[in-house]
Amino acid sequence: NDTSMQHRNLNHMTREERFSEAMRRTLYALKVLLPREGWTPVGPEMKYLARAIKEFTFIIHAGVFIPCIMSYGTNEQIAKWFPLAADFRIIGTYAQTELGHGSFLRGLETIATYDRANQEFIINCPKITAMKWWPGDMGKSANHVLLMAELVIDGKKYGMHGFMVQIRDLTTHEPLPGVTVGDIGAKLSFESVDNGFLYLQNVRIPRENLLSKLSEVHPDGTYIKKGNQRLMYGSMVRVRVNLIAHEIVMPLAKACTIAVRYSAVRRQGLINPSKEEVPVLDYVAQQHKLLPQVATVFMAHFAAKQLVKMHHDYSLEVEKGNTSQLPELHALSAGMKACLSEQGAAGAEIVRRACGGHGYSCGSGLPFIVNRMLATCTYEGENTVMQLQCARYLIKCADQAKKDKLTGSVWYLSDFSNMSCTAQTFGDLQEPSVLVKLHERRAKCAVQHAGKKMQNMVKNGTPAHDAWNMMATLLINAARAHIMQYVVGTSVTYISELSCSASLKKILTQLCALYALHNINSNCGDFVKFGCLTSAQCDLAQEAEFNLLKQLRPDAVGIVDSFDFTDDILQSCLGAYDGNVYERLFEWAKQAPMNKTEVHQDSYQYLQPYLHEGRDVLEGRGRNSKL
Numbered sequence: 016n017d018t019s020m021q022h023r024n025l026n027h028m029t030r031e032e033r034f035s036e037a038m039r040r041t042l043y044a045l046k047v048l049l050p051r052e053g054w055t056p057v058g059p060e061m062k063y064l065a066r067a068i069k070e071f072t073f074i075i076h077a078g079v080f081i082p083c084i085m086s087y088g089t090n091e092q093i094a095k096w097f098p099l100a101a102d103f104r105i106i107g108t109y110a111q112t113e114l115g116h117g118s119f120l121r122g123l124e125t126i127a128t129y130d131r132a133n134q135e136f137i138i139n140c141p142k143i144t145a146m147k148w149w150p151g152d153m154g155k156s157a158n159h160v161l162l163m164a165e166l167v168i169d170g171k172k173y174g175m176h177g178f179m180v181q182i183r184d185l186t187t188h189e190p191l192p193g194v195t196v197g198d199i200g201a202k203l204s205f206e207s208v209d210n211g212f213l214y215l216q217n218v219r220i221p222r223e224n225l226l227s228k229l230s231e232v233h234p235d236g237t238y239i240k241k242g243n244q245r246l247m248y249g250s251m252v253r254v255r256v257n258l259i260a261h262e263i264v265m266p267l268a269k270a271c272t273i274a275v276r277y278s279a280v281r282r283q284g285l286i287n288p289s290k291e292e293v294p295v296l297d298y299v300a301q302q303h304k305l306l307p308q309v310a311t312v313f314m315a316h317f318a319a320k321q322l323v324k325m326h327h328d329y330s331l332e333v334e335k336g337n338t339s340q341l342p343e344l345h346a347l348s349a350g351m352k353a354c355l356s357e358q359g360a361a362g363a364e365i366v367r368r369a370c371g372g373h374g375y376s377c378g379s380g381l382p383f384i385v386n387r388m389l390a391t392c393t394y395e396g397e398n399t400v401m402q403l404q405c406a407r408y409l410i411k412c413a414d415q416a417k418k419d420k421l422t423g424s425v426w427y428l429s430d431f432s433n434m435s436c437t438a439q440t441f442g443d444l445q446e447p448s449v450l451v452k453l454h455e456r457r458a459k460c461a462v463q464h465a466g467k468k469m470q471n472m473v474k475n476g477t478p479a480h481d482a483w484n485m486m487a488t489l490l491i492n493a494a495r496a497h498i499m500q501y502v503v504g505t506s507v508t509y510i511s512e513l514s515c516s517a518s519l520k521k522i523l524t525q526l527c528a529l530y531a532l533h534n535i536n537s538n539c540g541d542f543v544k545f546g547c548l549t550s551a552q553c554d555l556a557q558e559a560e561f562n563l564l565k566q567l568r569p570d571a572v573g574i575v576d577s578f579d580f581t582d583d584i585l586q587s588c589l590g591a592y593d594g595n596v597y598e599r600l601f602e603w604a605k606q607a608p609m610n611k612t613e614v615h616q617d618s619y620q621y622l623q624p625y626l627h628e629g630r631d632v633l634e635g636r637g638r639n640s641k642l
């Protein structure tokens with residue numbers, strides 16, 4: 016209810032206005048919302064933050080830069096930089112990606128050379144491709160970066176390390192000497208974020224600015240390794256774990272809220288010719304577009320909660336020096352981020368398109384969501400690269416399963432029990448336990464299929480790296496199958512253990528079955544090819560899905576209402592709680608800058624000659640235009 020936090024009409028703002036507005040809101044919110052003593056907003060504040068996050072800037076500062084200080088800094092470095100960053104007295108970003116490299120980190124070209132005489136690092140971007148490019152908040156806001164660069168001592172390279180580098184003066188905010196920094200220009204989304212470029216030439220930083228939790232450089236240039244170097248990739252694992260809730264589940268829930276509410280209001284056409292026009296939500300085709308996406312929101316939410324818990328438990332183990340869970344967590348976080356962002360982004364577009372012409376209007380709030388979700392498929396690990404990382408782990412586990420009993424998320428790879436499906440009715444295929452088994456079997460066969468193909472190629476003389484490259488599509492499918500079985504399995508377990516009313520549990524169970532069946536019906540080729548289902552059972556799977564659409568239709572609006580978004584957060588003429596779609600759209604359009612005047616001066620200026628000539632012709636004075 017604080018007017019300072021009420022949304023302005025972002026669609027009618029320029030990019031610079033949106034950048035300024037996001038900064039104003041974020042810093043105002045920081046002052047008002049968050050308790051000064053700490054960075055852990057609780058209760059309604061956190062709920063508000065999570066729902067309003069798209070309107071804030073400094074997400075990289077808060078969601079990546081600060082956690083990196085905690086992950087890579089020594090206690091002294093944390094004590095120095097965390098309080099400054101937590102209170103926004105320094106603004107930072109995570110500067111890793113370069114103009115020439117984003118996925119292949121061993122190809123990064125920014126260099127940090129140790130200068131023993133002065134006990135400093137000299138930072139250089141040796142060529143244009145080494146320039147840092149993309150980091151959020153870097154173009155105009157950040158005055159510090161957590162710079163990921165190749166450490167070099169006496170000509171020897173030690174790999175990527177994290178360095179704290181100040182890039183702007185803390186008083187004037189001007190770039191420091193040797194620093195060329197700016198905004199990278201308009202993008203598909205994140206209009207309010209100043210993703211930036213950063214070119215460093217002979218920038219000197221103290222030796223103490225090498226974040227030294229995992230390794231350090233002594234004054235004489237001696238390099239000391241202090242832990243599992245793969246922890247250097249730890250920040251990316253954490254962001255992949257965290258972004259699922261914030262950037263996939265939350266936006267998809269908003270898009271579904273808008274589309275389902277609108278579909279309950281929008282009347283268009285007839286089902287029974289003798290009856291009145293129906294709400295488009297009564298069309299099974301519309302239900303088939305919307306309800307599986309609503310189910311995805313819940314299943315991704317449940318699976319993400321499990322992954323966050325796994326990351327938390329892993330982090331506690333790392334503190335004790337035990338990094339044994341890292342390979343499994345890396346594979347799962349990489350695979351989940353890739354597969355759920357792919358499903359989420361596609362799902363947001365499906366529900367946007369289901370809103371017809373008004374879904375194409377920015378007044379619906381949907382284009383903003385769709386475009387922003389598209390970025391989740393690229394940042395924090397491009398999806399294909401992430402799926403291949405996940406597949407790399409699965410192939411290794413499949414080999415190990417031949418001699419060991421596996422545990423964790425890959426346990427099913429060593430399950431050699433009879434997994435054939437005995438379903439005779441579509442009701443059998445709505446059973447959670449049957450759906451879990453089907454997904455486990457499909458995943459196991461997909462992993463084994465990819466592995467076998469590569470083994471055969473290598474046996475026939477193909478180098479392993481070429482076999483890997485040629486089977487990439489099968490490996491990606493195996494990663495997707497693995498994640499789908501994880502999402503279905505964790506959701507079934509989560510719902511079964513949830514203490515809630517029987518009616519709520521029934522709805523959640525139906526949504527889980529709908530998610531699983533939609534996945535089966537969208538990938539039935541795999542399920543038949545791997546002998547998981549017969550062709551007749553595939554027909555039953557379709558019947559089972561359609562039956563669930565019918566059962567869930569009456570509760571569709573109630574289910575999305577349970578996401579509890581305010582109209583102010585949704586920013587949608589189609590999804591407002593009161594359902595006054597047409598009045599809101601008209602009011603919204605009238606506010607467009609184009610409608611400030613009845614006659615748009617520029618259009619009149621260019622049209623004027625033609626308008627006058629047309630008038631003359633109509634009034635019989637002029638000749639017919641040659642046009």
Ligand SMILES: CCCCCCCCCCCCCCCCCCCCCCCC(=O)SCCNC(=O)CCNC(=O)[C@H](O)C(C)(C)COP(=O)(O)OP(=O)(O)OC[C@H]1O[C@@H](n2cnc3c(N)ncnc32)[C@H](O)[C@@H]1OP(=O)(O)O
Pocket residue numbers: 041042044045048049064068071072073074075077078079109111112117118119120121151245246248249251252254257258261262341342345393394395396397400404407408
């Ligand atoms: C009121 C005020 C409010 C204020 C603001 C409001 C804020 C509210 C709170 C904030 C909450 C926010 C939550 C989060 C939301 C986030 C929003 C996100 C916004 C955009 C962020 C985007 C940021 C970025 O994009 S950063 C850059 C990301 N870049 C990447 O991900 C690069 C991807 N590439 C790689 O990771 C590597 O190159 C890789 C893995 C592909 C290959 O590496 P490499 O060549 O070295 O390894 P391999 O040879 O393939 O494998 C070797 C070996 O290593 C293992 N391994 C690889 N990676 C990892 C890893 N990460 N962890 C562990 N192990 C790893 C691999 O498995 C191999 O192991 P083997 O045993 O040898 O098989």
Ligand SMILES: Cc1cc2nc3c(=O)[nH]c(=O)nc-3n(C[C@H](O)[C@H](O)[C@H](O)COP(=O)(O)OP(=O)(O)OC[C@H]3O[C@@H](n4cnc5c(N)ncnc54)[C@H](O)[C@@H]3O)c2cc1C
Pocket residue numbers: 075108109110111112115116117118119148149150151205210390393394395396397398399400403
């Ligand atoms: C909105 C947004 C915000 C971002 N924020 C940040 C930030 O704050 N900090 C930061 O450091 N970076 C940031 N990034 C950069 C982001 O992390 C990179 O864009 C991402 O890692 C992908 O790398 P790339 O752009 O080099 O793509 P590439 O790796 O060049 O991908 C191009 C194509 O090559 C394919 N490809 C690449 N490698 C392989 C492979 N091994 N096998 C098969 N196919 C492959 C990919 O699948 C893709 O199709 C951001 C990007 C975006 C879009």
